[in-house]
Amino acid sequence: MARPRRRPLLAASLATVCAITASACSTGAEAGSAGDGKGTVEFWSMPYWIGQDDKVKELVEQFNASQDNVTVNLTQLEWKDGRDKIKQAVAAGKGPDVWLMNNGLELDYLKAGSLAPLDKLGYSKTDTDKFLDLVEVNEYEGKLYGTPLYFDVxxxxxxxxxxxxxxxxxxxxxxxxxxxxxxxxxxxxxxxxxxxxxxxxxxxxxxxxxxxxxxxxxxxxxxxxxxxxxxxxxxxxxxxxxxxxxxxxxxxxxxxxxxxxxxxxxxxxxxxxxxxxxxxxxxxxxxxxxxxxxxxxxxxxxxxxxxxxxxVGGHSLVASSQAQDLKAAGTFMKWLASPERSEQYMDFRAIFPYEPSKVGPAVKEAYDKKVQGDPNWAPILEQLGRNTPDLxxxxxxxxxxxxxxxxxxxxxxxxxxxxxxxxxxxxxxxxxxxxxxxx
CATH class of the missing domain: 3.40.190.10 (Periplasmic binding protein-like II)
Known part of the structure; x- marks a missing residue:
C-alpha cells in the first residue's frame, strides 16, 4: 500500500534529549567534519520505492559500484516504526549519517541542530536552483536541510x-x-x-x-x-x-x-x-x-x-550534522537524489523534483518520454501547479x-x-x- 505521510514523534523531543545528552547532538551548523570525501556512510531508509521494497538496496549497490571513494552501508527499516528508530538512534548519538525523511522535515531535528545544511554537504546554489520551487518545504531559517527525492500531491x-x-x-x-x-x-x-x-x-x-x-x-x-x-x-x-x-x-x-x-x-x-x-x-x-x-x-x-x-508529500534525504565526513555524505545524497535517479522514481509516478528545463538533455529526454507516454501525468502535473509549500x-x-x-x-x-x-x-x-x- 502507499506509504503514510507522517508518523508520531517520540514523547520527548530531540531538543530535550539533546539538552540532556550534549554529546549526542549538534548545537550549530558548524558541527561535524567536512572530511576528505572518502569513507563509509551509514544510510538508514524505509523502502520508499512504492511496490518494490528491494529497489533501495539495488540503488545502494549501484552507488557502491560506481566509484571508489565512498562506501554506503544500508540499514533498511520498516515503515511501521522506522522513523521512531531513527529518532531514538540520533538522540542517543548512534544514528545514521544519512536517512530518509518526509518532505517538510521535522521541527525537532531542525531546532536541535541535528541536520546538516545542504551547503555544508557540497551543494552549490547552482545545484539547489535546479529544484522545483516546492523545495522551500525543506527550508529553515534561510537554509535548505533536505534534498528531495520526489514529491507527492x-x-x-x-x-x-x-x-x-x-x-x-x-x-x-x-x-x-x-x-x-x-x-x-x-x-x-x-x-x-x-x-x-x-x-x-x-x-x-x-x-x-x-x-x-x-x-x-x-x-x-x-x-x-x-x-x-x-x-x-x-x-x-x-x-x-x-x-x-x-x-x-x-x-x-x-x-x-x-x-x-x-x-x-x-x-x-x-x-x-x-x-x-x-x-x-x-x-x-x-x-x-x-x-x-x-x-x-x-x-x-x-x-x-x-x-x-x-x-504535498514525498520524501527527502537528510544528513546528520555529526556525520564523520559531511563531504562523503553529500556525495551519496547528490547521487541518490540526482536528476538521473529521480527520473527513475517516476516509474512509480513519483513527481520529478527538478525543473525539467534545468537538467541535462539525456534526463530531459527520458522525462519527456515518460510524461508523453502516460496520460495520467498531465493531471498530476496540473495538480502540482495548483499547490504551494504553505500547508x-x-x-x-x-x-x-x-x-x-x-x-x-x-x-x-x-x-x-x-x-x-x-x-x-x-x-x-x-x-x-x-x-x-x-x-
Whole structure:
C-alpha cells in the first residue's frame, strides 16, 4: 500500500534529549567534519520505492559500484516504526549519517541542530536552483536541510469503467459535481443490486492515517489553514474548517460513502468508484492486474469553494550534522537524489523534483518520454501547479500532536460521532497547546 505521510514523534523531543545528552547532538551548523570525501556512510531508509521494497538496496549497490571513494552501508527499516528508530538512534548519538525523511522535515531535528545544511554537504546554489520551487518545504531559517527525492500531491483516482456505466464521460471537476456524481453512482448501483460506493475519503477507511492528507487537502480547498502566519495558533476551527468538514460529513450522512471500507482495495475491486490520495498510490492500483488494467485514470482534485489545491508529500534525504565526513555524505545524497535517479522514481509516478528545463538533455529526454507516454501525468502535473509549500510548512509545527488529533477529531466529526464545531474546537485546543509548547 502507499506509504503514510507522517508518523508520531517520540514523547520527548530531540531538543530535550539533546539538552540532556550534549554529546549526542549538534548545537550549530558548524558541527561535524567536512572530511576528505572518502569513507563509509551509514544510510538508514524505509523502502520508499512504492511496490518494490528491494529497489533501495539495488540503488545502494549501484552507488557502491560506481566509484571508489565512498562506501554506503544500508540499514533498511520498516515503515511501521522506522522513523521512531531513527529518532531514538540520533538522540542517543548512534544514528545514521544519512536517512530518509518526509518532505517538510521535522521541527525537532531542525531546532536541535541535528541536520546538516545542504551547503555544508557540497551543494552549490547552482545545484539547489535546479529544484522545483516546492523545495522551500525543506527550508529553515534561510537554509535548505533536505534534498528531495520526489514529491507527492493528492489527486483524484476514478474508475473509468464505473463512471461510463452510469453515464459520466469525464470525472467531476468541482465539489458539487463530485457529490452529485458519487451519490448517483451509489444510489443507482444499489438499486440495480450491485452496489458501488461512489466515493470514499481515504482515512475514513482502514488506513486511518490517510485522514491527515485528505483533511488538509479539503481544508485547503475551502480556503483554510492549519496555523496562523506566525505558527502560534491552530486555525482549523474556522469558517473554512466548518465548510470542509460539513461537506465531507454529507457523504456519510446520506450513505454515499461507507465508514470502514478500504478506499484503495474497494477501488481495485471496482466497489469504490472514486477516491483521493497521493498520486504514487497509482503503483498500488496497477498492482491490481486485470482488476484495474485499462479501467481507471487520474484527475486533478475537484475544486472547492476557494481553490483546487491539495496536500504535498514525498520524501527527502537528510544528513546528520555529526556525520564523520559531511563531504562523503553529500556525495551519496547528490547521487541518490540526482536528476538521473529521480527520473527513475517516476516509474512509480513519483513527481520529478527538478525543473525539467534545468537538467541535462539525456534526463530531459527520458522525462519527456515518460510524461508523453502516460496520460495520467498531465493531471498530476496540473495538480502540482495548483499547490504551494504553505500547508507543509504549517504542518511542521506541532505536527506530531496534529497527526494524532486529526485522526480522532476529523474522523469523529465527519463520521457524525461528534458535532462538527466540537470536533474542530477539540482539534484546535489540543494542537494549540503543542504550538504554545514550541515557543
Amino acid at each position: 493528492s489527486v483524484m483516482l476514478y474508475r473509468t469503467d464505473v463512471l461510463k456505466r452510469y453515464g459520466y464521460a469525464k470525472p467531476p471537476a468541482t465539489w458539487e459535481e463530485l457529490k452529485s456524481t458519487a451519490t448517483a453512482i451509489t444510489t443507482e448501483s444499489a438499486a440495480a443490486g450491485d452496489k458501488v460506493n461512489g466515493w470514499q475519503f481515504k482515512g475514513m477507511d482502514d488506513h486511518v492515517n490517510g485522514i491527515n492528507s485528505t483533511w488538509e487537502s479539503f481544508l485547503c480547498q475551502a480556503g483554510g489553514s492549519l496555523t496562523s502566519a506566525d505558527h502560534s495558533q491552530s486555525t482549523q476551527n474556522s469558517e473554512a474548517g466548518r465548510t470542509a468538514m460539513t461537506y465531507m460529513k454529507s457523504f456519510y450522512d446520506d450513505k454515499t460513502s461507507p465508514v470502514g471500507t478500504s478506499a484503495l482495495n474497494g477501488f481495485i475491486d471496482g466497489k469504490v468508484a472514486m477516491f483521493s490520495f497521493f498520486q504514487s498510490v497509482a503503483a498500488n492500483v496497477e498492482a491490481g492486474g486485470d482488476k484495474t488494467k485499462g479501467k481507471w485514470a487520474v484527475a486533478p482534485m475537484p475544486k472547492g469553494p476557494k481553490s483546487g489545491c491539495s496536500m 507543509v510548512i504549517q504542518d511542521r509545527h506541532a505536527w506530531a500532536t496534529r497527526w494524532e488529533a486529526q485522526k480522532a477529531s476529523v474522523v469523529a466529526g465527519v463520521g457524525g460521532q461528534t458535532p462538527v464545531e466540537d470536533a474542530l474546537k477539540s482539534l484546535d485546543d489540543e494542537v494549540g497547546k503543542a504550538l504554545s509548547a514550541e515557543k
